[in-house]
Amino acid sequence: MPLQIVRNDITKMKVDAIVNAANSSLLGGGGVDGAIHRAAGPRLLAKCITLGGCKTGDAKITSGYKLPCKYVIHTVGPVWHGGDKGEKELLESCYRRSLSLAKENGCESVAFPLISSGVYGYPKDKALKVAVDVISEFLLENEMTVYIVVFDKKAYTIGEKLFADIAEYIDDRYAEEHSDCYSRRLSDMDSMPYMGSTVHRAPKMSAPTMASEVCYDSIEDDFCGSYSPVDLNEKLKELDESFSEMLLRMIDEKGMTDAECYKKANIDRKLFSKIRSNASYKPSKPTVIAFAIALGLTLAETEEMLKKAGFALSHSNKFDIIVEYFILKGNYNIHEINEALFAFDQSLLGV
């Protein structure tokens, strides 16, 4: 999984580089800055003294000394003054400069704290969004594993409104008997608040009744048509295809490249080539759902892809309910979904 959110002490991360939320003097301080200097030992400060400070939004690199990482990238985040003093652009620059320094120094893995979200007062949900947006944009063009390290739970919010919305959605469904009756879910959708994006209407797919007829009912209109022999063969072939065959077919049908799909799914290239080369590959459930999200599948298509891998969505599983929430809202941003999954202590989407 190229971008992961983990709860840890960044000084413990065994990665090529960790990023320090420093101040412009680079002479140490409290928070993560203090923790890194303590763990690295006095030679880090001795080196930093020679660097002549660092401008806000910029970054400088040193060795990791006694830390379990090769490098420390020191970046200086903006102090929050309400959001109209260019804070967002400066914070974006911290992540961009740190990532390019990591790349220039051959790093394959980097760990970030939530820069500026502590002493510098940047609202945590906004700080997280900047981090995720800049890192995921970088990962579309670069191969690297990036961690966002959350030190304590309170230092992490996805925004009260979204959190409350998801919590309510979970409560409404978590208790109910698991049912695979699409019509109940479809009727639920009508009562769901829109969040600025159209809700995907999941077509209801009933089991084929006759060899010559497959019925697809959608909310807008019922369509029960007979297929030509050619179409029918296609449909019957789809019923027999494996997960990886369905995945590759859907990538083609969506007009995506393989790379676009696995990057949007937050899946690394190595795993994708394993899936691509093995028609009977058995993926994990989070991996299947990550691809469904990357392909923008409806709930019914997601269920179908899960079935190919031997899984099903269940209302007795918070992870599944949160994924269903985002699909029905039409929000296919896998990093936003992972932020929500992390906030609810669930495993993340991806490998």
Ligand code: APR
């Ligand atoms: N590992 C990971 N994250 C940590 C750790 C740790 N050991 N310690 C703190 N954090 C988190 C905080 O919870 C916060 O979410 O790092 C984030 C950044 O908080 P700060 O360290 O306060 O950094 P920042 O808000 O950027 O303020 C920088 O604080 O420490 C001084 O010298 C530093 O003056 C600079 C200012």
